[in-house]
Amino acid sequence: MVLISKQDILNYSKGLAVILLILVIWEVAALVIQNNYILPTLGAIFAVLLHPFAPVLGGESLIDNMLVSLKEVLLGFFCAAAFAIPIGLLVGWSTEARAYFNPVIQILRPVPPIAWMPFAIAWFGIGIHSVVFIIIMGAFFPILINTVDGVQGVRRRWTEVAMMLHATQFEQVRTVVVPGALPVIWTGLRVSFGVAWMCVVAAEMLPGTSAGLGFLIMYAYNLGQLQVIGAGMIIIGLIGLCADTIFRAGRSRFFSWQGRE
């Protein structure tokens, strides 16, 4: 349950003020430049945003495209988490596993998801699978690294308490390591979702996509309709904001103890 206090409203207003300022500057610039190909007016952008269920550029609606992208991102994100968390727990807990896996992790980690695009098509063919693959490659490493860090950051003393009370190795992992590492893992999930959401626009430029916000942006670019691109960017930003808020709420609800232990 999130209580909104006067202080919260005040803080939100400050953020809102900056946003409004940017919008005013944008509109003034757009009116001065008078070129929809360079800077679409806010009016044009909002005309698209305020009709989210109407077909855009003769295709699907803004909402439909958004749902397609969201589906791809959620799929990729949860798949990445399903693999990264167990592997991270293993690598964090066991020095042996770390010795085996760390080098390959450190080599693959810096590779940008976009670099995987040619392989995505080659291995998964055209369609949603290749898009989801790109998203998985983007989402995987933040979760993995944070899980490893989280496990290694679990206070030795806690595991000693568990050992002292005769917990088995598995019980130690289940009752101490995982809950102890969870706040850091949560941060990893939050960062990873942000990366995944960013990847979706690039991933949808793969051949074979016919829907999604990234596709819509490319489509609009080919038709010179930059106001649609602007609307798409705003939607992307808003969803990122929503997701982040959810993660932060989760943090304060479940991990308020972090940093005070």
Added chain:
Amino acid sequence: MMEPVLTLNTITKTFRDSEQNCPALAGVSIDAYPREILCIMGPSGCGKSTLLRIIDGLEQADAGTIHIAPGTMAGSLSVAMVFQDPALFPWLSIYENIVYGLRLAAQKVPEDEVNERATALLALTHLDSFAHSYPHQLSGGMQQRVAVARALAVTPQVLLMDEPFSALDTFTRRELEDEVIRIRDGMKTTIIMVTHNPEEAVYIADRIIIFSERPAVVSEVLPVDLPHPRDPAGPEFIRIRELVTRRVLGKPDP
């Protein structure tokens, strides 16, 4: 003469790292009797903590034997330990922290009994109203009480305490020392405490065991025959306290 509940025989431990050997214990032998409060004192860094960890199974001795009389109750550990920092699990409530050990497979305690024990311990440590609070909401002293309750939940025969109150202020420490005595009286546990505070040792101990410099052996065992409650300002108390201090520092008697 009662049978000792814990017998340590020539416990030896050397820490080996790549550069050098660091002998910590060179043959320590101690007997602990039921319902006894033993305080272990000695110069800093001479293996006192190591000894407790060996008794508890967190470290292995290089040589020597430990004999513990078997526990009598189901869901009972022979030995439990309270560390210098409370190390409560911050994601669990106070109640959950206390019963943590009872829920592990090694203990196999039925759920209704878990509740019984928890309630009793909360009462014993005066923490009833905090059962559903979280560790970060409690002061250091109260957290340490919870740590004690957590260790006691598994009804150990021997409770080990490694400088449990050294991080607390004098007043809290005094309260908790009284609680240790109460616990020994109420639960009939044997308590072995490492401390650096002579006054604390004399206040609660039945016997004070003094370690030598590293590599440590037992250099002396001082009985404290004062009746409880002990008065720290009393002359006999002060005499014994000064004696202990001299022994620990290796100073001669005047």
Added chain:
Amino acid sequence: MKGPKPIFWFIIVGCVLLILLFLLLHFSSPFAVQEDMKPRVYLLYASAGSMPQLLNTNQIDSFIIWEPVVANAQLSGIGKMIATPADLPPPGKWENTASCILVLRNDVITQYPDTSALLSALTIAAINRTNEEPELAEEITADWVFGNNSILTPDGSLDPSDVENLSFSNMVFTACANPPESGLSTNAQEEMVSSGYNAVGMINSGVALRGEQFLNGSAVPQVPRDIPTLNIGYLPSSDNFAPLYVMARDSPYFCEQYGFCLVPDDQDATRPVQCTLFVQGEPAAYINLIPAQSGGGIMTTIGQNALEGAYVGSVPAELQIVLGNPASIIQSINTGGSGLVVGNSTPVGDWKNFINWVKLRSAKGKPVVIATVQSSIQENMIRDALAYENISVMLYGTDFETGYP
């Protein structure tokens, strides 16, 4: 463990659910089978370069694209061309309509009328030169589009000149073709814009007329005092712009013949970028030939004032001009120059067979997948043709049916 238990389980359940969902997606085809059916095809947007590979790996059933991608695919053994634009219905629509055109932004035409006309004149001259010396044109084009190396194919390699030979047989270079009545543009006009759509009305014929005057010597170009730098876009993967390549690489001929020519700054470059427009030996304009990836992108860049004009497909240009892009069509460059390709083992030999095959596949619940470049003339051609045959066009991977006039 009451605190984190809910999220812990949420994460696990979420993971399991979505892995199941993923697997489900993998095994279910994106095509839903319905009974009411108008026959349907799936349209898929891809880049020119990826299409032969997609066909080769059976991920698509056919593609429609510009030359020389078509010729290359044929000679590589990847597919066979079964229809040229002239074969596509509505009957006769594409036979003499412009595939690629020269486009200039209106303010450039106003500010530099003679420079614009010069460009037009050179283009017409280059078209004539291409028609008179096809072998020279093929050689220049092979070099420009493919570079000096042989082309790698799945089975071996190809000589670019063979590809160009085949490709040129599918193109007619002319400056006189009218831009098509584009279905995509009509669609856009009805949905997005209130002003009328008239393809021929997009032509600024004054420029070409003046260009003709330069060519026949009845007028002399005025060199502007401020020598402009013009960025002109084009698609380097396409043979349709052969006259442009000839114009740049055969400059001595034009200098001698007409007194004005486009000379690359780097004579040895196979794909020159920086060039100078000379009139009687004096620089009259600096022209940068800017390679790009898509016609739509080129038009947007013109609108952004980063390109002054382009050699581009007629349909992408019309689409954007109808939506307000401040540019005009100067003249056509060619007609034809595209092809519809299917796999070698497909039992189809011409457009009629193709449609029968489409209907058959649709009835079986496995509609044909056709790839094309988004907002290109090829997309327009295939969608016009399919609409004529009363076949609905769905976007691949969705259940969205594209609307059509």
